[in-house]
Amino acid sequence: MSRILITGGAGFIGTNLCEKLLSQNHHVIAIDNLITSTKSNIEPLFSNPKFEFIEQDVTLPLRNWKLEIRNWKFDFIYHLACPTGVPNLTKLAEEMLLACSAGTRNVLELAKKTKAKLLFTSSSEVYGDPQVFPQTENYTGNVDPIGIRSPYEEGKRFSESLIQMYVRKYNVNAKIVRVFNTYGNYMSSGDSRVIPRFLNQALNGKSLTVEGKGLQTRTFCYIDDLVDGLITVMEKGKKGEVYNLGNDKEVRIIDLAKLIIKITNSRSKLKLVERPAHDHKRRLPALEKVKKLGWKPKIFQEIGLRKTLQSIPYS
Ligand code: UDP
Numbered sequence: 001m002s003r004i005l006i007t008g009g010a011g012f013i014g015t016n017l018c019e020k021l022l023s024q025n026h027h028v029i030a031i032d033n034l035i036t037s038t039k040s041n042i043e044p045l046f047s048n049p050k051f052e053f054i055e056q057d058v059t060l061p062l063r064n065w066k067l068e069i070r071n072w073k074f075d076f077i078y079h080l081a082c083p084t085g086v087p088n089l090t091k092l093a094e095e096m097l098l099a100c101s102a103g104t105r106n107v108l109e110l111a112k113k114t115k116a117k118l119l120f121t122s123s124s125e126v127y128g129d130p131q132v133f134p135q136t137e138n139y140t141g142n143v144d145p146i147g148i149r150s151p152y153e154e155g156k157r158f159s160e161s162l163i164q165m166y167v168r169k170y171n172v173n174a175k176i177v178r179v180f181n182t183y184g185n186y187m188s189s190g191d192s193r194v195i196p197r198f199l200n201q202a203l204n205g206k207s208l209t210v211e212g213k214g215l216q217t218r219t220f221c222y223i224d225d226l227v228d229g230l231i232t233v234m235e236k237g238k239k240g241e242v243y244n245l246g247n248d249k250e251v252r253i254i255d256l257a258k259l260i261i262k263i264t265n266s267r268s269k270l271k272l273v274e275r276p277a278h279d280h281k282r283r284l285p286a287l288e289k290v291k292k293l294g295w296k297p298k299i300f301q302e303i304g305l306r307k308t309l310q311s312i313p314y315s
Contacts, residue, residue, distance in 0.1 A: 008081035058103035100155030180246025184223030212275030214254025222304030
């Protein structure tokens with residue numbers, strides 16, 4: 001049994017990770033400032049004596065963190081805390097930049113002090129609007145440092161740089177995972193991301209708002225696969241290494257919309273709406289590196305979407 005800290009533990013990925021690690025009998029401490037999540041996600045876990053939740057903003061100076069977090073010894077730290085989602089790129093830009101700078105530094109200090117192994121969830125957004133397909137981990141990206149998406153893109157890039165500095169200078173045992181689009185249980189029904197948005201629209205008989213002509217692509221990883229991938233990298237990944245994590249089946253947004261109409265038996269139509277200028281055209285992870293650790297995505301999109309439908313109160 002290990003003692004594991006999860007920052008951003010009440011969020012979409014965090015809640016799923018808490019559940020999985022508890023099912024493996026670990027002691028899990030989740031911290032979150034609840035800025036983009038609610039306690040309702042993790043409330044069912046409160047009855048588990050091996051689970052603890054502490055409301056904590058990771059961007060505050062470490063000396064002001066709640067004493068119990070500062071004094072505990074952790075074996076593993078999963079650092080997930082950071083607002084995400086396209087509307088938050090403007091609404092919570094400052095919070096994103098602080099989570100990725102001050103927040104990541106605080107977590108690194110904690111890992112250094114407690115000698116915990118650290119895994120940081122970076123993002124495919126570090127590649128920006130990529131010009132190379134698929135994106136391997138050594139692709140340096142195509143990012144506008146002052147663009148609308150930069151609080152997230154450059155925030156995650158800064159975090160990665162900070163982490164590598166702690167690996168090189170202080171020998172912290174940290175790994176980085178670049179998470180590509182993921183979906184599934186515990187995404188809130190009000191989530192702006194394309195899958196919850198389309199599911200909501202289809203179930204409520206509203207038109208599905210396809211941006212542009214819907215020819216832009218993404219790959220979508222079901223959350224159970226992603227959580228298994230995070231644990232695999234934590235356990236088997238190498239210190240200072242970066243791993244892409246996601247699904248490598250590329251889907252056009254228009255085809256995703258049609259599939260969602262089909263599986264929800266909806267009469268909704270498609271409505272082509274304006275596509276934001278900063279939207280990325282295409283995204284596709286190279287997964288060879290993480291597959292060498294013995295992980296690969298297993299859940300087909302249609303199955304994942306059906307599971308999502310069953311688990312989330314969309315209506
Ligand atoms: N998208 C769309 N309609 C929506 C929401 C999103 O067509 O109502 C598209 C958007 O243009 C983007 C893709 O779906 O190309 C994924 O958007 P999302 O906000 O989920 O995440 P992103 O990958 O852009 O961060």
